[in-house]
Amino acid sequence: MLSVALLSTSLNLSAQDSETSQEQTGTICFIRSTGFAGSASAFKTFIDEEFVCKLNNKKYSFHEVSVGLHSCSVQFGGKKSKEKAEKFEVDVKPGEITYVQLVFETGVLINNVYCEEVTENTAKNKMEGLKEDTKCL
Incomplete structure (x- = not known):
């Protein structure tokens, strides 16, 4: 009987840990559907000036981050966020x-080239016909 109670307590703690983990993180999704102009070049995306993904046209990528304010930027070349790259701040819930x-x-x-936050509805419409980039080289 004691082992059943311990197992039940252990499962409840695991579920709480999972919920706590989800409460402490959120996700930033970059979407690129820039059309023909600039489609030959990959865009380098950054979160808090750290390179996260090289995104080609008609692709999107997900990045788990801590909750709170984050600076997003994008540029044509290099893997270091340039100071002149336009920074865009988002509040991740x-x-x-x-x-x-x-x-x-x-x-x-x-x-x-710059970042712009869009609503979930707009994003889902734009993501139709695009592919997720899971490699993010």
């Missing part, structure tokens, strides 16, 4: 996904 779209703008003299 416990157990939730924050969707960040990579935006590519072409201009006469300059091309610009």
